[in-house]
Structures are given as structure tokens and as C-alpha cells.
Amino acid sequence: xxxxxxxxxxxxxxxxxATGLALIGAIGWIAGCDREQNRSAATTSQAAAPAAxxxxxxxxxxxxxxxxxxxxKHPDPLERARRVAExxxxxxxxxxxxxxxxxxxxxxxxxxMEYGLFISWWARFDPSAALSYAQDDQxxxxxxxxxxxxxxxxARRDPKAVIQSGWLNSISIDLGGLNPAxxxxxxxxxxxxxxxxxxxxxxxxDTSTKATAMGTFxxxxxxxxxxxxxxxxxxTAAVDPGNQRLFLGAGLNTVARVEPxxxxxxxxxxxxxxxxxxxFVARIGRGWATHxxxxxxxxxxxxxxxxxxxxxxxxxxxxxxxxxxxxGLEEWLKPRAKEEWADQIRKQWNFHHxxxxxxxxxxxxxxxHAAEFVNExxxxxxxxxxxxxxxxxxxxxxxxxxxxxxxLLGDKLQYADQLWQHDREEIDKILAEDKAAREKADDKAxxxxxxxxxxx
Numbered sequence: 139x140x141x142x143x144x145x146x147x148x149x150x151x152x153x154x155x156a157t158g159l160a161l162i163g164a165i166g167w168i169a170g171c172d173r174e175q176n177r178s179a180a181t182t183s184q185a186a187a188p189a190a191x192x193x194x195x196x197x198x199x200x201x202x203x204x205x206x207x208x209x210x211k212h213p214d215p216l217e218r219a220r221r222v223a224e225x226x227x228x229x230x231x232x233x234x235x236x237x238x239x240x241x242x243x244x245x246x247x248x249x250x251m252e253y254g255l256f257i258s259w260w261a262r263f264d265p266s267a268a269l270s271y272a273q274d275d276q277x278x279x280x281x282x283x284x285x286x287x288x289x290x291x292x293a294r295r296d297p298k299a300v301i302q303s304g305w306l307n308s309i310s311i312d313l314g315g316l317n318p319a320x321x322x323x324x325x326x327x328x329x330x331x332x333x334x335x336x337x338x339x340x341x342x343x344d345t346s347t348k349a350t351a352m353g354t355f356x357x358x359x360x361x362x363x364x365x366x367x368x369x370x371x372x373x374t375a376a377v378d379p380g381n382q383r384l385f386l387g388a389g390l391n392t393v394a395r396v397e398p399x400x401x402x403x404x405x406x407x408x409x410x411x412x413x414x415x416x417x418f419v420a421r422i423g424r425g426w427a428t429h430x431x432x433x434x435x436x437x438x439x440x441x442x443x444x445x446x447x448x449x450x451x452x453x454x455x456x457x458x459x460x461x462x463x464x465x466g467l468e469e470w471l472k473p474r475a476k477e478e479w480a481d482q483i484r485k486q487w488n489f490h491h492x493x494x495x496x497x498x499x500x501x502x503x504x505x506x507h508a509a510e511f512v513n514e515x516x517x518x519x520x521x522x523x524x525x526x527x528x529x530x531x532x533x534x535x536x537x538x539x540x541x542x543x544x545x546l547l548g549d550k551l552q553y554a555d556q557l558w559q560h561d562r563e564e565i566d567k568i569l570a571e572d573k574a575a576r577e578k579a580d581d582k583a584x585x586x587x588x589x590x591x592x593x594x
Contacts, residue, residue, distance in 0.1 A: 206237065210244035210252060222252045226259040234260065238271075241278070249281025257288045265292035266303055286323040293327025297336070300324060316347045325354040341381040352388040365393040365400045373411055383413055387421050394425030394434075401425070402437070419443045420451040424458075431459035432470060439479075449482065456483045460490040478512040485511075485520060492527065496568050501528040502539065509546075522550040526557045530565045 196214040200221045204212075209221035229237055241256050253272075257279060260268035268288045272279040279285070292300050300306060306316045306324060328336045340351045359368040372386040386408060394401040401422045408415050419441045426434035435455045438448070459467045467487060474480045488507055492499055504524050511517035525547070528536035544551055557565075 206240040207243065210240060210246065215251065219251055219255065222255055226255055229259070231263040246278070248277060249279070249283050251283070253279045253281070253284045254287045257284050258291050261288040261291040262295070265289075265295070265300075266305070269305060282319060286319070289320050290323040290327040290330075293324045294331045297324070297328040297331065297333060297339075301339075315344045318347065318350045321347055321350050322354045325351050326358060329355060329358045337375060337377055337385075341377045348384070349388070352385055353392070356385060356389040356392045360389070360392050360396070365397045366404075369393060369400070369404045369407075373407075386413065387418060390418050391421040391425040394422040395428050398422065398426040398430070398433070398437075416444055417447055420447045420454075423451045424454050427455040427458035431455055431462060432466065435459065435470075452479075452482060453486065456486050457490075460486065464490065464494070475510055476512060481511045481513050481516045485516070488520065488524065492524075497527060497531050497565055501532065501535065505539065505543075518546070518548045518550050521547050522553055525554050527561065527565065529555065530557060530562060531569070 195217055197212060197217070199217055200209055200212055204221055206222065206225050209218055209225065212218040212221070226237070237256065237259070241253065244252075246252055257268050257272050260271070265288055269285060269292075272281075272285045272288055274280070289300070289305065292305075306320050308315050308317045325336065325340070328339075336355065340348060340355060343351055356368060359371060362368075363371070369386065369389050372382055372389055375382050375385055377385070390401045390404065393404075405415055405418060405422075408418070419438060420443065423434050423438040426437065435452070438451050438455060443451075456467065464487070467483070471480055471483060471487070484507060488504055491504070501524065505521065508517060508520040508524060511520055521543075525536060525540055528539070540547075540554060547554065
């Protein structure tokens with residue numbers, strides 16, 4: 139039977155972890171509470187559970203003696219996680235079978251936070267077995283939030299053992315390198331442990347894995363030390379100059395997400411230190427765009443950077459802006475009607491608008507947008523892209539427009555009836571779904587209209 143008790147010394151830390159888990163999914167917080175417990179204290183009387191705010195729980199709170207099975211049945215995730223965390227912290231390793239049975243009998247959704255708590259607890263005394271179990275249980279624990287937590291706990295305890303175990307290796311022979319899904323929690327765990335050697339390990343990785351690891355490391359450094367100190371660290375890091383620059387690039391992207399002015403100001407510092415900053419405008423712009431794409435766009439276009447890097451950055455910033463505020467980007471483009479470089483963004487706007495609305499759009503309005511393209515070839519290409527899809531959605535209306543405006547397409551007119559197979563299949567699926575929805579609505583209306591009024 140699984141113990142339903144906890145030691146008094148663990149109460150504050152485990153409650154804090156469980157609450158954090160329920161609110162933001164930060165299962166790894168409980169790793170900070172990891173310590174040897176006096177297991178004999180599990181037989182002492184249980185202190186009363188903390189009272190929840192009035193009315194916040196979905197059901198009555200669990201009693202201090204609630205079993206693991208009872209806790210796992212509770213409908214409120216806040217209360218469930220709190221009690222499960224208490225029980226697990228007090229449970230010794232020899233109760234693994236009982237604990238596993240309780241979780242396997244629970245009706246919780248795939249990847250639920252309590253599975254993360256369970257695997258986190260197991261990983262403290264047998265991380266490899268915990269990871270194997272998590273990956274084998276397709277219905278419950280084979281979920282990134284669960285397997286990542288086991289890796290994070292293991293890395294906190296013994297990063298060298300993780301490296302030697304082979305668990306970081308890619309699951310694909312074709313891809314090679316390391317598994318990015320495991321690299322991130324591994325770096326987080328090693329960083330949290332404070333054990334030396336992480337930076338050296340990162341600089342020896344292959345290119346793609348290194349990018350993931352550096353990005354994760356710099357995020358943790360920013361969270362721990364603050365944006366400016368994290369960037370300053372890159373200038374004195376005990377790694378070779380090339381990797382110092384890569385760490386800085388990752389750091390600038392991270393800092394731009396929270397303090398873009400700090401990232402921009404640090405460009406001058408890096409240049410004075412002799413760092414090649416040619417690609418850093420792009421990194422800052424992409425990070426900045428996650429929360430203020432307009433400011434990011436205006437800053438990027440005001441900087442003199444490599445042409446290829448400039449276009450990629452503008453594309454990425456515009457994408458971020460479209461997902462956040464399509465109308466705002468449309469308004470921003472209006473005073474730039476004569477600027478040829480903005481054709482790229484106009485094309486992105488049309489594409490996003492069509493896809494977002496599942497091809498149910500005002501096609502004549504989009505043709506007016508195409509007319510605003512400054513570059514003639516780009517304008518004709520945009521007319522072609524639109525008419526191909528309009529014909530698939532609304533053949534008669536598209537044909538009528540085309541009959542009056544053939545000259546607008548120029549030499550591209552010959553391709554007006556051609557459409558990529560993938561796009562045609564996508565549109566056919568949408569049309570079929572629309573037809574089914576209409577028929578269902580018609581049937582429902584017919585049934586409703588033909589029914590007799592209630593005798594009541």
C-alpha cells in the first residue's frame with residue numbers, strides 16, 4: 139500500500155512545487171526539493187492540508203489522509219497535484235510497484251502533470267528505468283512533458299552518467315547527432331545542478347545540436363542572472379572565440395524577447411570587442427518580433443545588414459506580425475505603397491489571409507492587393523497565384539474576372555488553370571467539408587421545421 143503521508147520538513151517545498159506545476163507546468167521545480175528524507179517520519183501524524191482560496195477548487199479538497207488512488211481521482215488539477223506531490227515525496231523507492239499500479243489504474247489524460255511528478259520521483263533513484271517506462275507507455279507517459287522531466291532530474295544528479303547512457307542519442311540513424319527533445323532538458327538539468335563542464339560540452343557538439351543547447355543555456359542564464367549579465371558573460375566565457383560569438387548570438391535572441399533595448403545596446407559593446415555582428419540584427423529582430431513585431435520590423439529595416447539576411451529577417455518578422463495582428467500589418471503597409479521591397483510582405487499577407495480563412499476570402503479585394511505590387515514580375519506572379527486558387531473555389535466568378543483582366547497576367551496567363559496537387563487536394567477537402575456542413579444544417583432545419591409543436 140502506498141503511504142499517504144509526508145515528512146513535516148518537506149511540506150513547504152513540495153507544496154510550492156505542486157502549485158507551480160499546476161499553474162505553469164514547471165514540473166522540474168520539485169527537483170530543487172530533492173534531498174534525503176528520514177523515511178521513519180512517514181508514520182508520524184499528517185499536518186492539515188493548506189486551505190484553498192474560497193471557491194477556487196472544482197471539488198472539495200482532499201483530506202490529509204487521502205490515498206494516492208483517491209488523489210488521482212480528484213477532478214481539480216491544483217488539488218490533485220498538491221496531494222500527489224506530498225505522497226510521492228514521502229514514498230520510498232521500494233514502493234515503486236504500488237505507486238506504478240496506482241498510476242496505471244488512474245483515468246488521467248496523456249501527459250498529465252501527475253505523470254510528470256511520478257516519473258520525476260522514479261528518476262531520482264532509477265532514471266534509466268523511469269525513462270524506459272515513460273517511453274513504453276503510449277497512453278499515459280510517452281509525452282514530452284513527462285520524458286523531459288526524467289531527463290532533467292537525471293542531468294541534475296549526474297550529467298556524465300546521462301552522456302554515457304546513450305539516452306541523448308538521436309532516435310534516427312539517418313539524422314544522427316543527438317536527440318533535440320532530450321538535449322534541452324539535459325542542458326537545463328546540468329545548468330541547475332551547478333556542476334562544471336557544461337559550456338565545454340556544448341562547444342564540442344555538432345552544429346544543429348549546438349544551436350539547441352546554446353539557446354537553452356542562454357535562456358537559463360538570462361533567467362538566473364538577468365539579461366545584461368548574461369550577455370556580458372559571453373564576452374568572458376571560457377570557450378574559444380568562435381563559440382563565444384555563437385553564445386552571444388543565442389543570448390541576443392533571448393534577451394530581445396524580454397528587453398530588446400538591452401540587446402540593441404549590446405551590439406555596440408560586441409563591435410568594440412571585435413565581434414563580427416553581421417548576423418546579430420536578424421537574431422535580435424526575430425526575438426523582438428515575438429512580442430512587438432512592429433517595433434522589430436522598423437528597427438530591422440533601418441539597419442544596414444547583409445541583403446540575404448535582411449530578406450530572411452523581414453520574412454520572419456512579418457510572419458510573427460501576421461499571426462499576432464494581420465490588420466495591423468496591413469495598415470502599416472499602406473504608406474509604403476510605392477516601396478518595392480515591401481512586395482515581399484504584401485505577398486506574405488495575401489498568403490496568410492487566404493490560408494487563415496480556408497480560402498473563403500474576398501477574392502476581388504485580394505486582386506486589388508496584387509495590383510499594389512511595385513515590381514511588375516512580382517505583380518503578375520501574385521495575380522497568377524490568386525487566380526489559380528480562386529478558380530478552384532469559385533470557378534464562375536474567377537472566370538468572369540479573368541475574362542476582363544487577362545492582360546494583367548501577361549505571359550503567366552497560360553498557367554492560370556494549373557494548380558499544385560497539394561493545394562488542389564487541400565481546397566477539395568475544404569469544399570467537401572463545407573458541403574457536408576450545409577447538408578447537415580439543411581437536414582437539421584428540415585427536421586425542426588417538420589416537427590409538431592410541443593403539446594405542453
